[in-house]
Amino acid sequence: MSDEKWQDAGDVVELSTRPLQQIMVGRNKVAISFVDGKFGAVHGACNHVGGPLGQGTLDGDYIVCPWHNWKFHRVTGVGEPGFEEDRVPRFECKVENGRLLVSQAAVTSRQRKPHAKHPLDRDTIREPGPIRVVGISTTVMDTDHPRYSTSEALLESALDHGRSKHGLQTRLVKLREKSFRACEGYYSKSAQACTWPCSISQMDAKDGMNDVYENLVFWGDVVLIATPIRWAAASSLYFKMAERLNAVQNQITLKNRVMLKNKVAGLIVTGGQDNVQAVVGQMMLFFGELGMQFPQFPFIAHSRGWTAEDMERNVEMVQNSEELHDGARALLDRCLDLSGRLQAGHATEFRRAGRKASGIEKRRHGESS
Numbered sequence: 001m002s003d004e005k006w007q008d009a010g011d012v013v014e015l016s017t018r019p020l021q022q023i024m025v026g027r028n029k030v031a032i033s034f035v036d037g038k039f040g041a042v043h044g045a046c047n048h049v050g051g052p053l054g055q056g057t058l059d060g061d062y063i064v065c066p067w068h069n070w071k072f073h074r075v076t077g078v079g080e081p082g083f084e085e086d087r088v089p090r091f092e093c094k095v096e097n098g099r100l101l102v103s104q105a106a107v108t109s110r111q112r113k114p115h116a117k118h119p120l121d122r123d124t125i126r127e128p129g130p131i132r133v134v135g136i137s138t139t140v141m142d143t144d145h146p147r148y149s150t151s152e153a154l155l156e157s158a159l160d161h162g163r164s165k166h167g168l169q170t171r172l173v174k175l176r177e178k179s180f181r182a183c184e185g186y187y188s189k190s191a192q193a194c195t196w197p198c199s200i201s202q203m204d205a206k207d208g209m210n211d212v213y214e215n216l217v218f219w220g221d222v223v224l225i226a227t228p229i230r231w232a233a234a235s236s237l238y239f240k241m242a243e244r245l246n247a248v249q250n251q252i253t254l255k256n257r258v259m260l261k262n263k264v265a266g267l268i269v270t271g272g273q274d275n276v277q278a279v280v281g282q283m284m285l286f287f288g289e290l291g292m293q294f295p296q297f298p299f300i301a302h303s304r305g306w307t308a309e310d311m312e313r314n315v316e317m318v319q320n321s322e323e324l325h326d327g328a329r330a331l332l333d334r335c336l337d338l339s340g341r342l343q344a345g346h347a348t349e350f351r352r353a354g355r356k357a358s359g360i361e362k363r364r365h366g367e368s369s
Ligand code: FES
Pocket: 046, 047, 048, 049, 050, 051, 065, 066, 067, 068, 069, 070
């Protein structure tokens, strides 16, 4: 049935059982739709970052991309109203002898509407200048009626020290003051769907994580992360942030792009519950996987532990403990020492073998990595 112009896409009865599907026609991935007795055929790769349009859904005559919801007309390939300059290639199609025939070549070309570049979509080049210190507090509290946070107080002592003793620029990011959406699992659709800048940042101009990305990925050399312990784990806001940082780690998986280079992390963990070492262990694993480095003795912690619930005394103890505040200052000093040496050194080569998604499994099955 195939000739020079037409390719056989399959049995009409079978193809008409589903309103939208992605199939290979010759060498093309094609999104075949069937609505009100009429077939449509457009290229199956979305203009955004290549999402499989034929695996999406239909909104009237528009295909909704399954990755980030861009829409294209199922017959013409033209973007939804307001985005007509975005167009995916259209194929002709016809029914003959019970078979659906699709043109070998697209009859329109792909066209991309120029989209404004997201401010985070830039190279991670360190601006010249002295070491810069970022503190990230993951403590949750009622911002209208603030309370004393032991982890944040120690973080502030360290940042004060950076300014007063070392004359450095510091910034404090309080996650509770940032409004941001939880990770919505784009990675779970496909590694390629988890983008940089984060898919949510691209969709939501007011995304509060932008400030975290700016400071962690671009501005800071030393990052101190402070968390309380909640039921033997870091705070819920810590994990909400960590999940959104998957977009940073995924650049290594997708492109061998290590965005965090020569950056040092120090950790501050306090609370009324036990499990300091496990909390720190998780945090070190995570920030290590992002590419951050740690000084000797990379954390300080304090916990009332298992034997007491007198948290009002805990606050008093931390407030009045010169030792703990000195410990926070010394943690920063260790981070600065390592940071200075990293800035003066050379970047080491990064090899993927043995690392996450290095491609060994794919090669074993005869595919390219
Ligand atoms: S909307 Fe299609 S790949 Fe992002």
